[in-house]
Amino acid sequence: MVKGFWSCLLLCCCLAGSAIANAASVVFLNPGRSDEPFWVSYAQFMQAAAADLDMDLQILFAERDKERMLQQAREVLLGPTRPDYLMFVNEQYAGPEILRLSRGSGVKLFSVNSTLTPDQQALVGGTREQYPDWIGSMVPNDEEAGYLMARSLLAQQQHLNAGRPFELVAFSGDKQTPAAKRREKGLHRALAAYPQARLRQLVYAEWNRQRAHAQAQQLFVRYPKVEVVWSANDEMAFGAMAAATALGRKPGQDLHFSALNNSPEVLRAYLDGQVSALVSGHFTLGGWALVLLHDYDAGLDFAKHGGKDREVRLFMALDKKKAVRLLTHVELRGYKINFKSYSLLHAPKQRDYKFSLQPLLD
Known part of the structure; x- marks a missing residue:
């Protein structure tokens, strides 16, 4: 009886350890300051999404310093322990250098908020072209x-x-x-x-x-x-x-x-x-991007469901009623969103992703 109990416990621990080991690992190069309200709230929304999606997320703040951000990218992409995915922002047009550092790293890249400009892409290519591990991008309607x-x-x-x-x-x-x-x-x-x-x-x-x-x-x-x-x-x-x-x-x-x-x-x-x-609205974008990476990691390619590069209508003009509701969600910080319900993996009847600010206004 005791032996059976310990065998069962060991099995449960192994399964739990396996689940953690198999969790998709993501590093986000946050270009903002660690005390900057927008980028802090952006990180908090991502953390809520990662917890709900069972993803391993690490966020590195660059403190509005381009050279620091590139050094962080270098350490992530060339270091001994590399994540499955790196999310980055084309802040101060640093995107091409981050892509160059990624070559041969085995890390998949995804750009958010500001992706490479048309002029930059004319030189280095778009997603899944010269850098095939740059798998996609998502930007708001700035x-x-x-x-x-x-x-x-x-x-x-x-x-x-x-x-x-x-x-x-x-x-x-x-x-x-x-x-x-x-x-x-x-x-x-x-x-x-x-x-x-x-x-x-x-x-x-x-x-x-x-x-x-x-x-x-x-x-x-x-x-x-x-x-x-x-x-x-x-x-x-x-x-x-x-x-x-x-x-x-x-x-x-x-x-x-x-x-x-x-x-x-x-x-x-x-x-x-x-x-x-x-x-x-755009403080939610990183969290929604994690939904795409969650599905991609499970074998469901978001490129076949709305495209590999997408502009999402996240920005909304607020009225007083919407502002009150958003303030309530922001102050709660947990957001109470079921991120899996926005995943095509978990909602296979959906044909495309439906990301918006609306869940925080209901």
């Missing part, structure tokens, strides 16, 4: 995000001004990041539909609150009639808001801001009326 923020702001200001012309300034991210350029493109698309709006200046604040604050101090003095501020993320919006407040302006009243992201701080600022237009 141009639409920039457009949604701008359209909402411009429509509000046009209504307030009863058709009178008005001025705006814009804060973009990093010149060396494709996502920033795409959000700018969305801004300009919206401006084309609102001829009353005059863009006085666009500056690059590198996604940073302090840099945006310093730039805004000069811009609001240089352009005292500005009524609208477009910002490509929440950190830059807060920096500009602080500068405006110090100059006696009133965010949400005589100066209207857009913002993008999902931090509790920005969600509350939107609910309080300090932020006039808020877009969110």
